[in-house]
Amino acid sequence: MTSRRTVYAGIPVLVVILIAAAVITYFWQMRLQKPLDMNMAHHTMAGMTGMAGMEHMEHMAGMENSLTGGEVSCDSLTAPESSAPIRKFELTAARTTLKLDNGKTVKAWTFNGSSPGLELRVTEGDRVVITLHNKDIEDGVTIHWHGIEVPCSQDGIAGLTQDAVPPGSQFTYTFIATTPGTYWYHSHQMSSIQVGKGLLGALIVEPKAKSAASTSETTALYQQLGSTMLVNGSAKGLTAPGLPGELVRLRLINAGNETMEFNVEGASFRVVAMDGHDLHEPGLLDGSIVPIGAGQRYDLLILVPNTGKVIITSPSAKSLPITIGSGSDPQHSAGGQLFSFIDYGTPLPNDTILQTDRRYNLKLGQNLFVKSINGKAFSDIPPMTVKEGDRVLITVSNVGGGDHPFHVHGHVFRVLSKNGVALHGSPVYLDTLLTKKGDTYELYLEANNPGLWMVHCHNLKHASMGMSMMLNYEGITTPYRVGTQSGNLPDL
């Protein structure tokens, strides 16, 4: 009797101990997302987060750099002087009450009073000058130009390339829009919070020589505004013009956190670009489902049929169809095979086999309460370190915890293989790669943009839970600090 009573008495104690252990583990892991103060250029050793640790590492890095020839601040890496045409924009971040087209009123954070903010349209080669004003976002705001290979100082990362812009202040970004394509912009201060509240927009770089292939085009930006899914700010869907026989370029942007699958009903189509980069000789698709990871963009070229309209649907945004053209509804189809870029299009002639100098393996997964890279989270993850000119092979595996759209700042990488099978269609260049559980990809990256760059999951909730690290060039420093002390928390 006595021993049984002891066991019963022990159960609540055990439960309390387990709960306490879970709570302590949770807060122990979460501290990594909100370090007190750290310099992102110099956290070369895992596990060091305190001030003393940081000073030690800056000393170490300084010693290394004195051997390799000095330091360059990210701040000094700016767009080169040029006679390129200048395109100027002003974007004001502010708290706004939005009236949606479904009659609902939502509190949002907007650029120029809307979410998405103003669609920025520039031409390839333009010098783009954008002044960000923060009216009243208390935590501060930045703008990151997703997919654009900007100089380090213009990347818009709070605590890495600048301080978050406080209310009443401004910051001017300048970059050359070198590569035509579909891009987007969003705040990179407390990104999972601020993007979710609406601080984002589309950025389209039109080619200098207009393509004859499409005669009209439409941007469709999907976002999650609080609990409401929107396309171009609408809660009801999108209608776009399209004449029978016309080729329409549809620029699909997934600015939410979850993977979206799109079904084109009533027309055949081609995937002509991914993340702004044209595919070589893309084949005609009929009924293929197009999966677009968070942060990714797909440009579809759709032939409007003679008989009626084309409807593009997604199960994750059932009430937000895109309707192109007019006439009778297409026959509803469930869609067929998932689109795969492994063998889509054709290889480029004389495409060289790529040699690499450095290799990194990244396992995207989950470690108790954090979304992890190689089992570690954010400030604990050692950076990938490169020097200018390096050819880097990055092996990315998704070992669990959901879809992980893998995003690299400041660079475009080439996808070499998936699960051991080399790509044998068009070359594929991306800034964001959708990975699903069990998949392994080999990526090739040329270290051609010296700086300090974030590498993170573009499910921004995962990034805020730790799946965020650095790609650092040797000898580059930053005067900015991440942490609760400075208030710069890029991926919270």
Ligand SMILES: [Cu+2]
């Ligand atoms: Cu993820």
